[in-house]
Amino acid sequence: MTRIPNCQGIVLLLLLLFSHIVSITLTLAFSVAVTANNGNTSKPNIIIMLMDDMGWGDLGVFGNPAMETPNLDRMAAEGMIFPNFYTANPLCSPSRAALLTGRLPIRNGFYTSNAHARNAYTPQYIVEGISNTEILLPKMLHKAGYVSKIVGKWHLGHRASFLPLKHGFHEWFGSPNCHFGPFNDLDRPNIPVYDGAQMVGRYYEEFPIDKKTGESNLTQLYLQHALEFINRQAVTGTPFFLYWAPDATHAPVYASRRFLGTSQRGIYGDAVRELDQAVGALLERLHSLDLHSNSLVFFTSDNGAALISGPKGGSNGPFLCGKETTFEGGMREPAIAWWPSHIPPGRVNHQLATVMDLFTTSLVLAGVTPPSSTPLDGIDLTPALLHTRTWDRCICAFVCLDGCFILMTRNSWQEFHQGINFCPAQEVHGVTTHNQTDHTQHPILFHLGRDPGEKYPIR
Amino acid sequence: MTRIPNCQGIVLLLLLLFSHIVSITLTLAFSVAVTANNGNTSKPNIIIMLMDDMGWGDLGVFGNPAMETPNLDRMAAEGMIFPNFYTANPLCSPSRAALLTGRLPIRNGFYTSNAHARNAYTPQYIVEGISNTEILLPKMLHKAGYVSKIVGKWHLGHRASFLPLKHGFHEWFGSPNCHFGPFNDLDRPNIPVYDGAQMVGRYYEEFPIDKKTGESNLTQLYLQHALEFINRQAVTGTPFFLYWAPDATHAPVYASRRFLGTSQRGIYGDAVRELDQAVGALLERLHSLDLHSNSLVFFTSDNGAALISGPKGGSNGPFLCGKETTFEGGMREPAIAWWPSHIPPGRVNHQLATVMDLFTTSLVLAGVTPPSSTPLDGIDLTPALLHTRTWDRCICAFVCLDGCFILMTRNSWQEFHQGINFCPAQEVHGVTTHNQTDHTQHPILFHLGRDPGEKYPIR
Numbered sequence: 052m053t054r055i056p057n058c059q060g061i062v063l064l065l066l067l068l069f070s071h072i073v074s075i076t077l078t079l080a081f082s083v084a085v086t087a088n089n090g091n092t093s094k095p096n097i098i099i100m101l102m103d104d105m106g107w108g109d110l111g112v113f114g115n116p117a118m119e120t121p122n123l124d125r126m127a128a129e130g131m132i133f134p135n136f137y138t139a140n141p142l143c144s145p146s147r148a149a150l151l152t153g154r155l156p157i158r159n160g161f162y163t164s165n166a167h168a169r170n171a172y173t174p175q176y177i178v179e180g181i182s183n184t185e186i187l188l189p190k191m192l193h194k195a196g197y198v199s200k201i202v203g204k205w206h207l208g209h210r211a212s213f214l215p216l217k218h219g220f221h222e223w224f225g226s227p228n229c230h231f232g233p234f235n236d237l238d239r240p241n242i243p244v245y246d247g248a249q250m251v252g253r254y255y256e257e258f259p260i261d262k263k264t265g266e267s268n269l270t271q272l273y274l275q276h277a278l279e280f281i282n283r284q285a286v287t288g289t290p291f292f293l294y295w296a297p298d299a300t301h302a303p304v305y306a307s308r309r310f311l312g313t314s315q316r317g318i319y320g321d322a323v324r325e326l327d328q329a330v331g332a333l334l335e336r337l338h339s340l341d342l343h344s345n346s347l348v349f350f351t352s353d354n355g356a357a358l359i360s361g362p363k364g365g366s367n368g369p370f371l372c373g374k375e376t377t378f379e380g381g382m383r384e385p386a387i388a389w390w391p392s393h394i395p396p397g398r399v400n401h402q403l404a405t406v407m408d409l410f411t412t413s414l415v416l417a418g419v420t421p422p423s424s425t426p427l428d429g430i431d432l433t434p435a436l437l438h439t440r441t442w443d444r445c446i447c448a449f450v451c452l453d454g455c456f457i458l459m460t461r462n463s464w465q466e467f468h469q470g471i472n473f474c475p476a477q478e479v480h481g482v483t484t485h486n487q488t489d490h491t492q493h494p495i496l497f498h499l500g501r502d503p504g505e506k507y508p509i510r
Numbered sequence: 511m512t513r514i515p516n517c518q519g520i521v522l523l524l525l526l527l528f529s530h531i532v533s534i535t536l537t538l539a540f541s542v543a544v545t546a547n548n549g550n551t552s553k554p555n556i557i558i559m560l561m562d563d564m565g566w567g568d569l570g571v572f573g574n575p576a577m578e579t580p581n582l583d584r585m586a587a588e589g590m591i592f593p594n595f596y597t598a599n600p601l602c603s604p605s606r607a608a609l610l611t612g613r614l615p616i617r618n619g620f621y622t623s624n625a626h627a628r629n630a631y632t633p634q635y636i637v638e639g640i641s642n643t644e645i646l647l648p649k650m651l652h653k654a655g656y657v658s659k660i661v662g663k664w665h666l667g668h669r670a671s672f673l674p675l676k677h678g679f680h681e682w683f684g685s686p687n688c689h690f691g692p693f694n695d696l697d698r699p700n701i702p703v704y705d706g707a708q709m710v711g712r713y714y715e716e717f718p719i720d721k722k723t724g725e726s727n728l729t730q731l732y733l734q735h736a737l738e739f740i741n742r743q744a745v746t747g748t749p750f751f752l753y754w755a756p757d758a759t760h761a762p763v764y765a766s767r768r769f770l771g772t773s774q775r776g777i778y779g780d781a782v783r784e785l786d787q788a789v790g791a792l793l794e795r796l797h798s799l800d801l802h803s804n805s806l807v808f809f810t811s812d813n814g815a816a817l818i819s820g821p822k823g824g825s826n827g828p829f830l831c832g833k834e835t836t837f838e839g840g841m842r843e844p845a846i847a848w849w850p851s852h853i854p855p856g857r858v859n860h861q862l863a864t865v866m867d868l869f870t871t872s873l874v875l876a877g878v879t880p881p882s883s884t885p886l887d888g889i890d891l892t893p894a895l896l897h898t899r900t901w902d903r904c905i906c907a908f909v910c911l912d913g914c915f916i917l918m919t920r921n922s923w924q925e926f927h928q929g930i931n932f933c934p935a936q937e938v939h940g941v942t943t944h945n946q947t948d949h950t951q952h953p954i955l956f957h958l959g960r961d962p963g964e965k966y967p968i969r
């Protein structure tokens with residue numbers, strides 16, 4: 052992976068998130084007096100729940116007709132939803148890098164000009180990873196005494212120097228990569244699973260995934276490791292950061308046996324139901340340990356649903372295209388913030404926000420001064436979270452140092468004819484494309500308030 | 511309008527709602543013990559709120575990113591939502607006829623084989639209307655002593671013999687037709703507005719609509735007439751049926767001055783916000799008059815959002831196409847049932863249901879035996895409403911007496927090239943079409959659980 056000094060080679064261009072959307076704060080379900088800022092907001096526990104390829108339209112509260120997420124819907128009713136919340140890149144690795152560094156991919160290095168991997172995806176055969184010059188969230192939070200654990204997928208490099216414990220996390224249960232496989236163990240071994248610095252097995256071996264039935268108990272393992280960490284922190288009283296990153300909704304999707312066949316949507320829906328129940332169990336544990344009023348929990352996803360999976364994948368609701376495109380379907384994410392007695396319940400906040408803001412917001416809550424050595428792209432969301440405020444803001448998905456913006460569709464005619472379609476049944480004249488076109492002089496602009504589905508370019 | 515004995519002339523064919531969707535009842539927001547059937551369910555007041563061209567995806571609770579409907583979202587949290595609720599026809603007149611007769615358009619006469627008006631739309635220049643042989647809901651409810659009022663749009667014929675007071679309603683404030691216009695008053699007068707049997711003015715004259723600004727106070731008038739009726743019934747104690755049918759979300763959309771410019775979505779969103787606030791005011795009035803536990807309120811729409819209006823119209827969320835097509839976007843409707851202390855709060859019920867069921871359900875609640883002279887297509891939904899039950903069911907959008915099913919797209923190449931597009935940016939290969947094709951031998955089938963967007967035909 053190479054850091055790109057500028058983006059002269061990049062040809063597709065779009066002012067993606069330019070529009071400042073009219074900001075209205077509405078009550079979601081109940082008119083409740085603002086109870087923000089009751090009690091101490093100093094050094095709360097921070098839990099970021101990052102789903103994998105789960106789309107905006109997969110949650111009941113965001114309009115999935117299957118309504119498979121009663122626990123997330125309750126979390127929304129008890130907390131605040133952000134309908135205009137964005138990732139920084141519609142692919143796993145750069146999205147996760149942006150969240151943990153608070154910086155755009157073009158700054159943190161998870162970006163290349165190579166057409167195949169220009170989104171800086173880090174599969175098993177890419178040997179690079181997160182730079183040592185990047186300062187990750189757990190490292191910053193440690194300055195305020197936080198203990199940090201990552202449970203689930205890392206995806207910022209699989210070689211020893213790139214792993215989570217080298218970048219500020221104190222604990223890890225999970226894997227450096229996606230659960231692709233099984234591999235033949237000759238030219239390519241199966242993906243390893245770690246507990247701390249120790250490799251404890253591999254997917255399809257010690258950690259089985261039945262690709263025929265879709266059965267795997269991995270979500271239950273990720274739940275148990277998270278619960279066990281919370282239990283321990285409750286005893287010590289040390290503030291903690293839990294980065295919970297299960298990957299059951301990433302293809303090949305999986306669910307535990309008792310969830311298989313329980314949804315309307317096949318294994319994908321079963322996986323959603325299991326993750327939803329795990330979220331419910333985690334919030335319930337915070338309650339039972341009396342940590343709820345001192346724990347900010349933020350639920351979101353790394354990118355939009357992978358429409359290339361067809362009906363076996365997730366839903367981006369009314370939005371255009373999905374994962375691997377910078378249309379709304381790839382970039383807009385479900386987002387719920389929950390912090391009883393601090394975040395007023397039942398609120399909808401239209402503040403434009405991104406995963407990078409979770410970095411800055413966490414530092415503010417922990418009382419840590421952001422690093423001065425590197426520019427940050429995330430901002431402090433506490434006025435929105437604690438005081439239901441909104442303000443004008445201009446953000447963009449990709450920014451190069453000379454100020455250009457990039458549209459990524461990747462759907463070449465060659466891929467399309469091979470059956471790879473990132474926008475199935477969503478060909479919008481003059482918008483979706485199979486050819487790379489330079490839009491520098493004529494960016495495609497949408498009024499996302501009136502046209503969130505990006506069907507009607509306004510220029 | 512002619513009753514069609516069979517549908518030999520009809521060429522597009524689809525088993526539309528064949529799939530029985532796996533039924534799961536989930537809590538929406540709060541886990542609340544079932545409190546159904548506390549108290550008397552005999553002769554409750556019945557309020558049906560029927561929106562005009564409002565889509566499934568227009569409500570916050572059904573996933574609109576603008577989240578403009580806090581009152582409807584609260585109604586959902588206090589009541590039960592039906593994500594699999596359908597109209598009987600994706601156009602105003604036949605949909606409304608089906609609701610009020612409990613019968614499919616092909617039975618109640620709101621159907622023709624004429625290509626232009628084959629959906630039996632009754633604009634100003636059509637002189638036919640609802641048949642005298644049809645028995646409408648208010649007429650049946652009168653047998654149990656109900657007093658009935660329609661507020662808003664009728665659309666079942668504008669000549670004297672077809673008007674609401676001739677078909678069982680005791681009171682009416684509203685119009686026989688859409689608020690199209692202004693007309694030139696020479697070959698075509700403006701559409702009249704009635705108060706009871708009395709014509710009290712016309713749209714664009716005594717009841718102004720400013721087509722430039724979108725300003726009209728009609729929704730406020732419809733709200734006031736509904737509130738006044740409820741007030742009167744509260745005094746008399748007589749059970750009542752209120753059919754509240756405002757049309758602000760039908761093009762040309764309008765809103766009162768204080769709502770103009772308040773939404774993210776232009777005048778359409780302003781209209782949604784005003785209707786949402788009116789719903790809130792109506793529910794609040796039921797509470798303040800202590801009628802809430804004796805009033806079933808059902809909120810839905812006559813057909814999907816009119817995508818022909820482009821970004822000036824509503825949203826069908828993740829569903830295909832919209833009004834004037836029998837795809838999910840035209841047929842699936844937002845649906846919320848509310849009846850405190852009878853319908854358990856915060857529930858999602860996946861029961862497959864239709865507007866025609868509101869006829870039969872209302873009769874059951876009123877204790878009226880359904881008419882034996884004509885076959886009904888609606889069924890009793892009280893097991894779903896009061897006991898959160900679901901059951902298998904096969905319904906269809908159009909049924910002819912010889913058992914055929916019809917897909918209606920109406921998007922001929924001619925219309926398409928004229929700029930009329932019922933499925934903008936949603937061309938699905940082998941599904942959407944610009945030619946009438948006979949699918950009798952090979953119906954297009956979808957698994958609506960896995961593929962609610964109808965992108966992947968399973969045969």
